[in-house]
Amino acid sequence: MGKRFSTWILTALVAGLSFVAAPRDARADLVPQSEQVERKEPLPRRLVGVDVKEHLSTPVPMDLSFEDENGKPVTLKDYFDGSVPVILTMNYSNCPMLCSLQLTGLVEGLKKVDWTIGKEYRIVTVSYDPTETQELAHRTKARYLAQYARPGSEGGWHFLHGSENNVKAMAKALGITYHYNEARKEYVHPATVVLSTPNGKIDRYLYGLEYPEKTLHLSLVESSEGKIGTTVDQLILFCFHYDANEGRYAPVARNIMRAGGGATVFLLAGFLTVLSKRDKKRKNESEEQ
Numbered sequence: 001m002g003k004r005f006s007t008w009i010l011t012a013l014v015a016g017l018s019f020v021a022a023p024r025d026a027r028a029d030l031v032p033q034s035e036q037v038e039r040k041e042p043l044p045r046r047l048v049g050v051d052v053k054e055h056l057s058t059p060v061p062m063d064l065s066f067e068d069e070n071g072k073p074v075t076l077k078d079y080f081d082g083s084v085p086v087i088l089t090m091n092y093s094n095c096p097m098l099c100s101l102q103l104t105g106l107v108e109g110l111k112k113v114d115w116t117i118g119k120e121y122r123i124v125t126v127s128y129d130p131t132e133t134q135e136l137a138h139r140t141k142a143r144y145l146a147q148y149a150r151p152g153s154e155g156g157w158h159f160l161h162g163s164e165n166n167v168k169a170m171a172k173a174l175g176i177t178y179h180y181n182e183a184r185k186e187y188v189h190p191a192t193v194v195l196s197t198p199n200g201k202i203d204r205y206l207y208g209l210e211y212p213e214k215t216l217h218l219s220l221v222e223s224s225e226g227k228i229g230t231t232v233d234q235l236i237l238f239c240f241h242y243d244a245n246e247g248r249y250a251p252v253a254r255n256i257m258r259a260g261g262g263a264t265v266f267l268l269a270g271f272l273t274v275l276s277k278r279d280k281k282r283k284n285e286s287e288e289q
Helices: 002-021 098-111 134-148 164-174 213-223 231-239 253-288
Strands: 065-067 073-075 086-091 122-127 157-160 179-181 186-188 192-196 202-207 240-243 248-251
Touching (some): 086 098, 086 164, 098 134, 192 213, 202 213
Parallel strands (some): 086 122
Antiparallel strands (some): 240 248
16 A cells, blocks of 8 residues: 555656646647747837847946926935836826726736835826826825825825926937827827836836736846845746736746756655654564554
8 A cells, every 4th residue: 555655646646747747748738839920010100119138237327317206306215225126108198098997907917016105115106297296296296195005105105396308318228219290299108007116227118008927026126136026036036037028927837847856855855754754663663563
Protein backbone atom coordinates (compact mmCIF):
# COMPACT_ATOMS: atom_id res chain seq x y z
CA MET A 1 0.00 0.00 0.00
CA GLY A 2 2.84 2.40 0.92
CA LYS A 3 4.70 1.74 -2.34
CA ARG A 4 1.55 2.18 -4.41
CA PHE A 5 0.78 5.44 -2.60
CA SER A 6 4.33 6.70 -3.20
CA THR A 7 4.07 5.94 -6.92
CA TRP A 8 0.73 7.76 -7.13
CA ILE A 9 2.18 10.87 -5.45
CA LEU A 10 5.19 10.95 -7.78
CA THR A 11 2.99 10.52 -10.84
CA ALA A 12 0.66 13.29 -9.71
CA LEU A 13 3.55 15.69 -9.11
CA VAL A 14 5.10 15.06 -12.52
CA ALA A 15 1.74 15.27 -14.28
CA GLY A 16 0.84 18.50 -12.50
CA LEU A 17 4.16 20.10 -13.39
CA SER A 18 3.84 19.04 -17.02
CA PHE A 19 0.36 20.58 -17.23
CA VAL A 20 1.42 23.90 -15.69
CA ALA A 21 4.60 24.17 -17.74
CA ALA A 22 3.08 23.28 -21.10
CA PRO A 23 4.03 26.05 -23.55
CA ARG A 24 1.27 28.08 -25.10
CA ASP A 25 2.11 27.00 -28.64
CA ALA A 26 1.52 23.36 -27.64
CA ARG A 27 -2.19 24.11 -27.30
CA ALA A 28 -4.51 24.33 -30.25
CA ASP A 29 -5.49 27.82 -31.44
CA LEU A 30 -9.17 28.63 -31.49
CA VAL A 31 -8.77 29.98 -35.03
CA PRO A 32 -6.48 28.12 -37.46
CA GLN A 33 -3.46 30.24 -38.35
CA SER A 34 -4.27 29.94 -42.05
CA GLU A 35 -7.59 31.70 -41.40
CA GLN A 36 -6.19 34.49 -39.23
CA VAL A 37 -6.26 37.87 -40.97
CA GLU A 38 -4.35 40.96 -39.90
CA ARG A 39 -6.63 43.96 -40.27
CA LYS A 40 -4.98 47.08 -41.70
CA GLU A 41 -7.77 49.60 -42.17
CA PRO A 42 -6.47 53.19 -42.12
CA LEU A 43 -6.97 55.25 -38.98
CA PRO A 44 -9.52 58.06 -38.94
CA ARG A 45 -7.82 61.26 -40.12
CA ARG A 46 -7.89 63.01 -36.75
CA LEU A 47 -6.19 60.01 -35.08
CA VAL A 48 -3.22 59.97 -37.44
CA GLY A 49 -0.10 60.74 -35.42
CA VAL A 50 -1.75 60.10 -32.04
CA ASP A 51 0.46 57.42 -30.57
CA VAL A 52 2.63 56.20 -27.72
CA LYS A 53 6.28 55.27 -28.16
CA GLU A 54 7.39 53.61 -24.97
CA HIS A 55 10.40 55.23 -23.30
CA LEU A 56 11.14 52.40 -20.89
CA SER A 57 13.96 52.94 -18.36
CA THR A 58 14.24 56.64 -19.24
CA PRO A 59 13.98 59.24 -16.45
CA VAL A 60 10.91 61.32 -15.72
CA PRO A 61 11.69 65.04 -16.26
CA MET A 62 11.91 65.93 -12.57
CA ASP A 63 12.39 69.69 -13.03
CA LEU A 64 9.19 70.31 -15.01
CA SER A 65 7.08 72.82 -13.08
CA PHE A 66 3.29 72.89 -12.69
CA GLU A 67 0.61 73.96 -10.24
CA ASP A 68 -1.33 71.39 -8.26
CA GLU A 69 -5.06 71.26 -7.50
CA ASN A 70 -4.54 73.67 -4.60
CA GLY A 71 -2.73 76.26 -6.71
CA LYS A 72 0.65 75.38 -5.18
CA PRO A 73 3.72 75.59 -7.47
CA VAL A 74 5.32 72.14 -7.73
CA THR A 75 7.80 70.15 -9.78
CA LEU A 76 7.58 66.45 -10.62
CA LYS A 77 10.51 65.90 -8.27
CA ASP A 78 8.16 66.63 -5.35
CA TYR A 79 6.41 63.30 -5.91
CA PHE A 80 9.48 61.07 -6.18
CA ASP A 81 11.25 60.41 -2.89
CA GLY A 82 12.62 56.94 -3.60
CA SER A 83 10.09 55.18 -1.38
CA VAL A 84 7.09 54.20 -3.56
CA PRO A 85 6.26 53.85 -7.26
CA VAL A 86 4.35 56.62 -9.01
CA ILE A 87 1.56 56.17 -11.58
CA LEU A 88 1.55 58.92 -14.22
CA THR A 89 -1.41 59.79 -16.43
CA MET A 90 -2.16 62.60 -18.87
CA ASN A 91 -5.82 63.66 -19.01
CA TYR A 92 -7.83 66.87 -18.74
CA SER A 93 -10.93 67.86 -16.83
CA ASN A 94 -13.05 69.06 -19.77
CA CYS A 95 -12.48 65.93 -21.83
CA PRO A 96 -15.94 64.96 -23.13
CA MET A 97 -15.56 61.21 -22.70
CA LEU A 98 -12.22 59.38 -22.96
CA CYS A 99 -10.53 60.79 -19.85
CA SER A 100 -13.56 60.09 -17.69
CA LEU A 101 -13.80 56.51 -18.95
CA GLN A 102 -10.07 55.93 -18.52
CA LEU A 103 -9.75 57.36 -15.02
CA THR A 104 -12.94 55.63 -13.88
CA GLY A 105 -11.54 52.35 -15.20
CA LEU A 106 -8.28 52.98 -13.39
CA VAL A 107 -10.09 53.76 -10.13
CA GLU A 108 -12.25 50.65 -10.41
CA GLY A 109 -9.14 48.51 -10.90
CA LEU A 110 -7.24 50.16 -8.04
CA LYS A 111 -10.19 49.70 -5.66
CA LYS A 112 -9.58 45.94 -5.94
CA VAL A 113 -5.88 46.25 -5.10
CA ASP A 114 -5.10 45.95 -1.40
CA TRP A 115 -2.59 48.81 -1.41
CA THR A 116 -3.80 52.37 -0.96
CA ILE A 117 -3.06 55.50 -3.00
CA GLY A 118 -0.78 57.72 -0.94
CA LYS A 119 0.64 54.86 1.12
CA GLU A 120 2.11 52.17 -1.12
CA TYR A 121 2.06 54.29 -4.32
CA ARG A 122 1.16 57.73 -5.65
CA ILE A 123 -0.67 59.00 -8.74
CA VAL A 124 0.16 62.18 -10.66
CA THR A 125 -2.23 63.33 -13.42
CA VAL A 126 -1.02 66.12 -15.71
CA SER A 127 -3.63 68.02 -17.72
CA TYR A 128 -3.29 68.31 -21.50
CA ASP A 129 -5.13 71.64 -21.29
CA PRO A 130 -2.84 74.59 -20.41
CA THR A 131 -5.93 76.71 -19.66
CA GLU A 132 -7.17 74.36 -16.94
CA THR A 133 -7.69 76.18 -13.66
CA GLN A 134 -6.88 75.23 -10.11
CA GLU A 135 -10.58 75.16 -9.21
CA LEU A 136 -11.37 72.75 -12.03
CA ALA A 137 -8.44 70.49 -11.14
CA HIS A 138 -9.61 70.51 -7.50
CA ARG A 139 -13.14 69.41 -8.49
CA THR A 140 -11.76 66.68 -10.73
CA LYS A 141 -9.59 65.31 -7.93
CA ALA A 142 -12.54 65.33 -5.53
CA ARG A 143 -14.68 63.40 -8.03
CA TYR A 144 -12.23 60.54 -8.49
CA LEU A 145 -11.28 60.32 -4.83
CA ALA A 146 -15.00 60.05 -4.05
CA GLN A 147 -15.18 57.13 -6.50
CA TYR A 148 -12.12 55.54 -4.90
CA ALA A 149 -13.68 56.05 -1.44
CA ARG A 150 -10.75 54.83 0.63
CA PRO A 151 -9.66 56.75 3.75
CA GLY A 152 -6.08 57.97 3.77
CA SER A 153 -5.80 58.46 0.03
CA GLU A 154 -6.49 62.21 -0.08
CA GLY A 155 -2.84 63.23 -0.26
CA GLY A 156 -1.79 60.54 -2.69
CA TRP A 157 -3.32 61.65 -6.01
CA HIS A 158 -2.29 64.99 -7.49
CA PHE A 159 -3.85 66.82 -10.46
CA LEU A 160 -1.39 69.20 -12.11
CA HIS A 161 -1.78 71.89 -14.76
CA GLY A 162 0.80 74.14 -16.38
CA SER A 163 2.10 75.96 -19.43
CA GLU A 164 1.70 74.54 -22.91
CA ASN A 165 5.47 74.13 -23.23
CA ASN A 166 5.70 72.09 -20.03
CA VAL A 167 2.69 69.96 -20.95
CA LYS A 168 4.30 69.19 -24.30
CA ALA A 169 7.60 68.43 -22.59
CA MET A 170 5.81 66.01 -20.25
CA ALA A 171 4.09 64.24 -23.15
CA LYS A 172 7.36 64.02 -25.08
CA ALA A 173 9.17 62.51 -22.11
CA LEU A 174 6.48 59.83 -21.79
CA GLY A 175 6.47 59.18 -25.55
CA ILE A 176 2.90 60.45 -26.01
CA THR A 177 1.85 62.35 -29.14
CA TYR A 178 -1.50 64.16 -29.16
CA HIS A 179 -3.38 66.82 -31.16
CA TYR A 180 -5.74 69.68 -30.45
CA ASN A 181 -8.92 69.70 -32.53
CA GLU A 182 -9.68 73.39 -33.05
CA ALA A 183 -13.15 72.79 -34.46
CA ARG A 184 -14.29 70.71 -31.48
CA LYS A 185 -12.06 72.37 -28.84
CA GLU A 186 -10.88 68.93 -27.78
CA TYR A 187 -7.57 67.17 -27.28
CA VAL A 188 -7.15 63.96 -29.25
CA HIS A 189 -4.93 61.67 -27.20
CA PRO A 190 -4.28 58.00 -26.37
CA ALA A 191 -5.51 56.25 -23.22
CA THR A 192 -2.40 55.13 -21.39
CA VAL A 193 -1.14 54.81 -17.84
CA VAL A 194 2.59 54.98 -17.11
CA LEU A 195 4.18 53.39 -14.05
CA SER A 196 7.51 54.70 -12.83
CA THR A 197 9.95 53.52 -10.20
CA PRO A 198 10.37 55.29 -6.85
CA ASN A 199 13.43 57.04 -8.29
CA GLY A 200 11.65 58.24 -11.41
CA LYS A 201 12.48 55.74 -14.17
CA ILE A 202 9.67 54.84 -16.58
CA ASP A 203 8.95 51.16 -16.04
CA ARG A 204 5.62 50.06 -17.54
CA TYR A 205 2.85 51.24 -19.88
CA LEU A 206 -0.75 50.08 -19.54
CA TYR A 207 -3.35 50.82 -22.20
CA GLY A 208 -7.11 51.01 -22.59
CA LEU A 209 -10.11 51.76 -20.43
CA GLU A 210 -10.00 48.74 -18.12
CA TYR A 211 -7.17 47.82 -15.78
CA PRO A 212 -7.44 44.34 -14.25
CA GLU A 213 -6.54 43.96 -10.60
CA LYS A 214 -3.79 41.38 -11.23
CA THR A 215 -2.14 43.53 -13.89
CA LEU A 216 -2.15 46.60 -11.63
CA HIS A 217 -0.92 44.56 -8.66
CA LEU A 218 2.01 42.98 -10.52
CA SER A 219 2.87 46.24 -12.29
CA LEU A 220 3.11 48.04 -8.96
CA VAL A 221 5.23 45.24 -7.50
CA GLU A 222 7.58 45.38 -10.48
CA SER A 223 7.80 49.19 -10.54
CA SER A 224 8.37 49.36 -6.78
CA GLU A 225 11.77 47.65 -7.21
CA GLY A 226 11.03 45.37 -4.26
CA LYS A 227 9.80 48.14 -1.96
CA ILE A 228 6.25 46.75 -1.86
CA GLY A 229 4.92 43.22 -2.31
CA THR A 230 5.73 39.85 -0.81
CA THR A 231 8.00 36.94 -1.64
CA VAL A 232 5.02 35.30 -3.34
CA ASP A 233 4.61 38.40 -5.52
CA GLN A 234 8.25 38.15 -6.58
CA LEU A 235 7.79 34.46 -7.43
CA ILE A 236 4.75 35.32 -9.54
CA LEU A 237 6.76 37.95 -11.41
CA PHE A 238 9.43 35.31 -12.02
CA CYS A 239 6.83 33.09 -13.67
CA PHE A 240 5.08 35.84 -15.64
CA HIS A 241 6.11 38.58 -18.05
CA TYR A 242 4.16 41.61 -19.21
CA ASP A 243 2.66 41.18 -22.69
CA ALA A 244 2.25 44.70 -24.10
CA ASN A 245 0.12 43.42 -26.98
CA GLU A 246 -2.39 41.86 -24.60
CA GLY A 247 -2.04 44.46 -21.85
CA ARG A 248 -1.58 41.80 -19.18
CA TYR A 249 0.96 39.48 -17.58
CA ALA A 250 1.36 36.18 -19.43
CA PRO A 251 3.04 33.02 -18.12
CA VAL A 252 6.57 32.15 -19.22
CA ALA A 253 6.87 28.39 -19.64
CA ARG A 254 10.61 28.26 -18.97
CA ASN A 255 10.36 30.17 -15.71
CA ILE A 256 7.36 28.13 -14.61
CA MET A 257 9.37 24.96 -15.28
CA ARG A 258 12.22 26.32 -13.16
CA ALA A 259 9.94 27.37 -10.33
CA GLY A 260 7.82 24.26 -10.66
CA GLY A 261 10.93 22.09 -10.79
CA GLY A 262 12.20 23.67 -7.60
CA ALA A 263 8.84 23.17 -5.92
CA THR A 264 8.73 19.57 -7.08
CA VAL A 265 12.19 18.85 -5.67
CA PHE A 266 11.11 20.44 -2.38
CA LEU A 267 7.93 18.38 -2.22
CA LEU A 268 9.75 15.16 -3.14
CA ALA A 269 12.43 15.80 -0.53
CA GLY A 270 9.77 16.35 2.12
CA PHE A 271 7.82 13.27 1.03
CA LEU A 272 10.91 11.06 1.04
CA THR A 273 11.87 12.37 4.48
CA VAL A 274 8.44 11.37 5.81
CA LEU A 275 8.75 7.90 4.27
CA SER A 276 12.24 7.48 5.69
CA LYS A 277 11.09 8.41 9.19
CA ARG A 278 8.11 6.09 8.93
CA ASP A 279 10.28 3.14 7.81
CA LYS A 280 12.79 3.84 10.57
CA LYS A 281 10.00 3.93 13.14
CA ARG A 282 8.62 0.58 11.90
CA LYS A 283 12.09 -0.96 12.02
CA ASN A 284 12.63 0.21 15.60
CA GLU A 285 9.24 -1.13 16.64
CA SER A 286 9.96 -4.54 15.08
CA GLU A 287 13.35 -4.73 16.83
CA GLU A 288 11.76 -3.94 20.19
CA GLN A 289 9.31 -6.78 19.69
